Amino acid sequence: MKKILLTGGNGFFCTRFALRYKNTYEILSASSSMLDITNEENVTEIFESFKPDYVIHAAAKASTEFCDKNPELAYKINVTGALNVAKACKKSNSKMIFLSTEQVFNGNVDAGPYTEDDTPSPDTMYGKNKLEAEGLLKEVLDELWVVRFTWLLGMPERNCSMSPNILWGTLTDIMLGKKTKATPNEYRGLTYVHEVIDQFPMIFEIPYGIYHLGSHNDLSRYDICSLIFKEVGLEHRMNELLEKETEKYKDHHRDVRLCTDKIKSYGLEFSDSKDGIKKCLKEFKIKL
Incomplete structure (x- = not known):
């Protein structure tokens, strides 16, 4: 059974992912109290203990308002934290999926949908953090998928966290x-979270790179x-x-809005x- 480490384990996506695949993978859903991604030593300890095959890095400060008001802390979590996870992946030969965001295109003046080849121009601290992290992670890891999500939507569920949608x-x-x-x-893509989760393991089989994921709107x-x-x-x-x-x-x-034709070519449909x-x-x- 393959091992998957989820960072941000108490979040909207990860709580649902862990429930969906609890009998398919051995999952360590690591909350911030278990795994402080800003503490490189703590990250290394968790990786050495669990030895994941895959890491889905979902931990982040995603509030635009919080990041704009607290740029240093936002950077520490969203950029430095992601780098600490990537370095641990490198040491443990784990493959990493970095969950990024449509917000890297917040400042673009041309209309979407944007492809992976379009140049992002974020105008919020959160978008800037995510875009910088994308670039830095590629310098550390070859075995890396960067997946830019549209806005996920869903309903409250038992034992699952909620986030604004x-x-x-x-x-x-x-x-x-x-x-x-x-x-x-x-205008932005709005994607039912379970359409993402139900197909997510297919990402493990596609070439490494940047992908836009979700619904067109x-x-x-x-x-x-x-x-x-x-x-x-x-x-x-x-x-x-x-x-x-x-x-x-x-x-x-x-x-x-994101153009998702690239990932659709590998069989993921929304x-x-x-x-x-x-x-x-x-x-x-x-x-x-």
Whole structure:
């Protein structure tokens, strides 16, 4: 049985991955209390003890606001921490998957979807951290996959962590009677987390390199929120509970969509965002 070490083991992706594959792989899902990625000695100890075949490096400070306000700490976690994991992979002959982000394209002025050959221009500290880490890791490891995720979405699940996502955020606002504000000037891929997890081991079989992963989306953030209202049977309450935020990104639309043709050529297929949302709502039998 192959061994997989998950960093950021208490996170949205890793808790679901560990449950899905608990009988397929020997998994060490390492939370920050078990594995301090900023402590190179601690990282080395965990690797020497567990001896992973694969490492999925998901640990990060992903909050844009936190990273912008705490640039030194963000760098220590997102860049130095990733390097410590890569160095340990090198010593233990472990293969590494580095989870990166669409946010490396935050500052690009051309419209997406972006391919792996497009030059990223991040304008947030988080995006800058991830892009720098991508480059530095490639200097340490040959056996490396860099996987840039679109925004993952999903529902609360037993023994799994949650993170902010457009589907659960919109549903939460509805249940609280709170108005959802959504801009028509933002476009990004939105991917059902289980579509990613169900296919993720296929990445172990494809060539090393950079890959964009997730769903394509032609709808704005406002359109997606409208879709959610309709799918849960609350279209009649949209005027009351959904507000179009026209000023946000008015001067320059935000478009961080990823072209995922490269990874699709290796057999990984994803619904487009609207169908992924419908699939999630159907699987969780959500109707309000």
